Amino acid sequence: MSLLEAIIMGLIQGITEFLPVSSSGHLALFEIAFDLEKTGLLFDCLLHFGTLIAVFAVYFRDIWKMICEGFGIIGDFFINAATAVSRLTGKKEKKYRKIICNGYRKFVMLVIVSTIPTGIIGIAAKDLIELASTVLIVPGICLIITSILLFIADRCKEGSKTPKHVSYTNAFIIGICQGFATLPGISRSGTTITACLLSGFDRKFAVKYSFIMSIPAILGSVVLQLFELDVKTVAAAEWLNYLAGTLVAAAVGYICIKIMLYVVKQKKYTIFSIYCLIVGAVSIGAYFILG
Secondary structure, three states, X not given: OOHHHHHHHHHHHHHHHHOOOOHHHHHHHHHHHOOOOOXXXXXXXXXXXXXXXXXXXHOHHHHHHHHHHXXXXXXXXXXXXXXXXXXXOOOOOOOOOOOOOOHHHHHHHHHHHHHHHHHHHHHHOHHHHHHHOOOOHHHHHHHHHHHHHHHHHOXXXXXXEOHHHOOXXXXXXXXXXXXXOOOOOOOHHXXXXXXXXXXXXXXXXXXXXXXXXXXXXXXXXXXXXXXXXXXXXXXXXXXXXXXXXXXXXHHHHHHHHHHHHHHHHHOOHHHHHHHHXXXXXXXXXXXXXXX
């Protein structure tokens, strides 16, 4: 892969990860259209890692508070465990601490619950996902599915749920949706935000939840790929190209998150729905014409 190709793919990733048009679908179409050698999940994961940098930049305060409260949850869990042991030994009874005692701790637990089904689906369907990215008709069909989801999103009733009111069942279902969104052409942000809106989330919180819940899933995917990577198969020049693509994805992704906040608030999904429908239809048509 050349430097220019890596930069273009980073640009595509940065734009399509946060705008609801499927980054994996567009990357797959780009690779097929220009007959590029398949880069594999490693480069895809690094591009996603670049967009994670953008998420951290936009939601730094929320993520930092979640990290702090996450350690607080662990600390209170062990304190309660010690209290339980103390009670069993007949010592003076102590009160148990309430572990989920604020909105950020609930947010942390919701993200954990969402991550479980995403991880299971991602690991189980890994080979299928790689294969699907090489067949032109698959991203086409999936983009049409994304188009339908976006059409639904604009017509969802206004919700008001924030972490305090979101159920763990809601979080689990949204995690399943994120798992299926690993298919090329199914927009992760579009799918999860639509699932959030259908669950009654406040629109601003739906965007925040969608982007923050992607962090553990994508980080986990990157770590797994790094463990499986044979460093000798990646030349030094390729690593530089990968880095360039990652940085471009981060910069462009930051801008697109800001755009996405406006899109959801103003109910402008229909524009992207039409775009996905057209690109999906063209992809399917190209499969039968060129195949």
